[in-house]
Amino acid sequence: MIEAEKLTKKFGGRAVVEDVTFRCEPGTVTGFLGPNGAGKSTTMRMICGFATPDTGRAEVCGGSYRALPNPGRRVGVLLDASAQHGGRRGREALAITAQTMGVEEERVDDLLGRVGLDRAAARKRVRQYSLGMRQRLGIANALIGDPEVLILDEPANGLDPEGMRWMRGLLRDFAERGGTVLLSSHLLHEVDAIADRLVIIGAGKIVAEGSKDELLSDAGTLVRADDGDALGRVLAGAGLEAREAEGGGFLVDAEPRAVGAAAQGGGVALVHLAPAGDAGLEQLFFDLTTDNGKEAE
């Protein structure tokens, strides 16, 4: 269980995370999605006690992270895969974590196998690791304590498609056994493939939240006509909020029924009328990336 309540963090007077509230339940994989600079890492750092929120609070396993006596055994954390000592061997990095939290060192070898780092890789210094290997090492590091919560910042970054499929399986299995997962990404298709719930953040604020189905049903209607200009006028005339969609047509913030009726009333022939679905989610995310994302830079 992870709970963030009205988290706000300011840097130099500018709120980079503002009033962020969400909850991750056991048995779910929550994707924390937002463009670069949206405030995902800052939020996760506040949850893990690395950054102090200016207002609001965060709880993990029923209390503040820093109050956990042996956090590694309850919460697996990967905040930055490249945050490893380059001069240390991969296996040794995990062994240190195991020893710190009081886990037998044999578990390290099991985990190396499980994240797909073979003996040769485990013996290498982390400096020689690719980003994908560092992510695997970081995930193994998070799993050593056999935790019930996983908090992973951009874990799919640098993974190849096979690695993505592997991680999806791993996190799904973890959630099925009652675990809670929060993972962030700036790529829609990554969280789309792995998460069953989404929390979307743009410029420090939560802009949408819910299961994928819920978000898709809220995504509005995608409508196209050969005469796009006429369709635009008709939609505006009917008082429907519409924006031009990627690849032509309009995304309308209304049910298909209402859009169809408006088109009929205005005498415009439609070539496409359907719930926006994935296109709507992509559009929502695209808007974030282009408007708020830029602001946040």
Add this chain to the structure above:
Amino acid sequence: MSAHAIDRGDLNAAPAGRDKRPGLARLTKVELRKMVDTRSGFWLQLAVLGLTVLAVVITVLAGHSEDKTFRHVFSNALQPAGILLPVVGILLVSSEWSQRTALISFALVPERPRLIVAKVLAGIVLALAATVVALVVAALGTALASTSAPHAWSLPLGLLAQDIIYVATAMVIGIGFGAALQASAPAIVLYFALPVALAALGSIHALKGVIEWVSTAEALEPLTTTVMSGSEWVKALVALALWMGVPLVIGLWRLTRRDVG
């Protein structure tokens, strides 16, 4: 291997010992391990060992025969550890920032000062180990020199204690510099440059009275050479308290007051 073979089936069934806070003894062992398991830590310590042997060999081969006493050989044998080992201490702390392992260390031990305490304890253990190594190498060297000097094997216990204090406090000062600066290069540079600068200030007449209390070069000089008198002890303790205390306090303050990452 299947996931279930490794992990508990139900993640919310708590196994014993899960909510037990890692003890200081365990954390100290981990920090000792971190000192030797990186490439830089390993080579630095190997260099200290090599230089210790070299110092003994040179003393035994090139020294005057009255210098070939155990006391003198040991004093020389300890210098590489006293000078270089603190760099291991500096890196033990500063690398948490420069290599960004703080993101892992503090996730596992959120009470950050405890981690610094463990580092200090580990530094003292390493200093003791280095002293033992220097004693052994010096003893071998003295035996091989088979000197006829009078009191060839005498080493006042008080001096041995002072030598241990010298290496251990140097280690703690290094750890303090690493903690205060949170960056390897500035910490190493300042660790070596600041004492020299202070000693240079001592040549200014008006400052001399202050400098002899705060300059490690002056106040700590008798530590490894003579069994110290009371007034020498006072000066040494003042200088040590200052050099260990100030960086450590700054380090702890930065650590607890500021965000990490």
